Amino acid sequence: MAKTEEKTVPPVTLVDPIELSELDRDFREEIHNMPNGEELGACFACSTCTAACPIANSWDYKPHQLIRMILLGMREKVLASDEIWLCLTCFECQERCPQNVRVTDILFDCKNLAAEEGRIPPNVAELGKELVEQGQLYVITADWEREDLGLEPSLPGLQTEGVQNMLKESRTGRLLEEED
Amino acid sequence: MPEYNLYAGCSVPANYPNYEASMLRVADSFDMELKYMEGVACCGSPNLRAIDYEGWLKVNARTLAIADKNGNDIVTPCNGCFGSLKDVYYHLKHNEDYVEMVNAELASEGLEFTGDAKPRHFVEALYTDIGIDRIKDSITNPLDGVGIAIHYGCHLLRPKDVTEFRPEILKDLVAVTGAEVVEYPLWKQCCGATVLPVDEPLAIRLARDKLKSMKEAGAQFATVVCPACGNQLDLQQLDLKNTYGEEYNIPILHYPQILGLAMGLSEDEIGLYLNRVPAEPILEHVSK
Numbered sequence: 001m002a003k004t005e006e007k008t009v010p011p012v013t014l015v016d017p018i019e020l021s022e023l024d025r026d027f028r029e030e031i032h033n034m035p036n037g038e039e040l041g042a043c044f045a046c047s048t049c050t051a052a053c054p055i056a057n058s059w060d061y062k063p064h065q066l067i068r069m070i071l072l073g074m075r076e077k078v079l080a081s082d083e084i085w086l087c088l089t090c091f092e093c094q095e096r097c098p099q100n101v102r103v104t105d106i107l108f109d110c111k112n113l114a115a116e117e118g119r120i121p122p123n124v125a126e127l128g129k130e131l132v133e134q135g136q137l138y139v140i141t142a143d144w145e146r147e148d149l150g151l152e153p154s155l156p157g158l159q160t161e162g163v164q165n166m167l168k169e170s171r172t173g174r175l176l177e178e179e180d
Numbered sequence: 181m182p183e184y185n186l187y188a189g190c191s192v193p194a195n196y197p198n199y200e201a202s203m204l205r206v207a208d209s210f211d212m213e214l215k216y217m218e219g220v221a222c223c224g225s226p227n228l229r230a231i232d233y234e235g236w237l238k239v240n241a242r243t244l245a246i247a248d249k250n251g252n253d254i255v256t257p258c259n260g261c262f263g264s265l266k267d268v269y270y271h272l273k274h275n276e277d278y279v280e281m282v283n284a285e286l287a288s289e290g291l292e293f294t295g296d297a298k299p300r301h302f303v304e305a306l307y308t309d310i311g312i313d314r315i316k317d318s319i320t321n322p323l324d325g326v327g328i329a330i331h332y333g334c335h336l337l338r339p340k341d342v343t344e345f346r347p348e349i350l351k352d353l354v355a356v357t358g359a360e361v362v363e364y365p366l367w368k369q370c371c372g373a374t375v376l377p378v379d380e381p382l383a384i385r386l387a388r389d390k391l392k393s394m395k396e397a398g399a400q401f402a403t404v405v406c407p408a409c410g411n412q413l414d415l416q417q418l419d420l421k422n423t424y425g426e427e428y429n430i431p432i433l434h435y436p437q438i439l440g441l442a443m444g445l446s447e448d449e450i451g452l453y454l455n456r457v458p459a460e461p462i463l464e465h466v467s468k
């Protein structure tokens with residue numbers, strides 16, 4: 001076997017030693033009780049999810065580590081991480097998990113908890129505001145393009161008030177208030 | 181003559197009227213009656229799910245409840261809408277408390293979620309309800325075996341227990357037009373559209389991986405069944421020219437555009453002129 005290179009630096013560790021007193025014991029329960037968290041505790045840290053993830057190689061915290069961090073109660077680190085927002089929601093991890101942990105869905109839950117604390121990437125918050133203000137993300141501007149194809153210039157049946165009203169009273173609606 | 185509730189979403193009507201028009205024309209020739217839903221708007225996309233699960237649940241439950249009024253299945257041409265509606269449908273079917281919560285809210289509009297109307301992707305309804313044999317019989321101008329790569333889109337395929345979509349569906353639907361389905365290594369992978377608002381360079385890199393994989397496998401064209409995926413793979417080819425100095429020149433066609441051509445529709449009827457990467461080269465592969 002070839003001689004491995006002499007190590008001159010200590011191995012890179014992901015996080016500093018975990019300070020037990022800083023752990024939030026309730027975090028695990030919190031996620032467990034969210035819409036998709038039932039199987040959270042079944043994770044046996046095999047890291048299949050990470051192997052399936054197309055972008056985890058550029059992440060500081062990999063999907064299996066995020067799940068582990070949730071189980072340990074590292075609430076602040078998880079909710080403040082960029083990773084939860086960089087997740088493509090492609091469900092590759094979730095699909096491959098041998099323990100049926102709903103990894104993608106759990107990352108959605110984390111985003112919701114972060115959002116509740118006002119931590120939303122600016123462009124995503126912008127999309128939320130647009131949804132409240134216009135009831136849709138894309139508004140028809142080039143009606144002539146539609147007419148040229150024999151379509152109605154505006155979308156038949158479109159009515160945005162219902163969606164707007166629902167969102168006004170929800171967390172998304174509060175995004176607008178926070179601005180004032 | 182099967183009748184459906186057409187949920188067009190907002191991206192298709194605003195950005196891809198060529199997808200909408202070709203879908204309607206194809207459906208029409210099979211007597212699939214797609215009726216625009218009254219009183220609906222946006223599904224919120226995964227972005228709404230990320231920041232406001234409850235709001236997302238309610239908005240989509242409302243759409244499902246509107247379809248429940250006549251009980252006809254919902255069809256949509258958009259993976260984002262499909263994913264949202266299917267996911268919410270799944271969760272409502274598995275959680276009584278949610279049903280109670282959304283129905284309490286919907287009552288003020290005289291609506292109720294009953295679960296009678298199922299959300300489906302347009303291509304699945306086409307495949308299942310019309311059937312590949314009837315579609316085959318309608319092909320008058322088959323493609324000449326030209327290589328087409330399929331980009332399914334994440335929210336059509338996964339999570340499998342929620343979407344219940346089998347990849348063979350789209351494969352058969354492309355093959356029946358006479359085209360050759362090009363297998364490529366990254367066929368399952370995300371196009372990067374969802375991460376566009378958070379990290380544009382990452383989104384572009386993902387589109388690049390995808391296009392590269394298609395090209396290397398010999399695809400001349402690619403087909404999509406989602407406006408977000410279509411936008412990402414079509415439009416980003418222009419960005420890739422600037423950021424990476426690479427030209428892929430893979431025209432991205434909405435599936436009903438391909439089927440439409442093979443059924444004898446004209447290029448204007450399927451709005452080929454609106455595709456960003458010029459898609460006219462496909463015409464050379466349609467037998468006259």
Ligand code: SF4
Nearest residue numbers: 043045046047049097
């Ligand atoms: S694949 Fe499942 S069990 Fe394995 S580490 Fe990931 S979440 Fe845990």
Ligand code: SF4
Nearest residue numbers: 053087088090091093
């Ligand atoms: S859903 Fe997110 S974490 Fe899972 S594989 Fe896709 S990008 Fe990675």
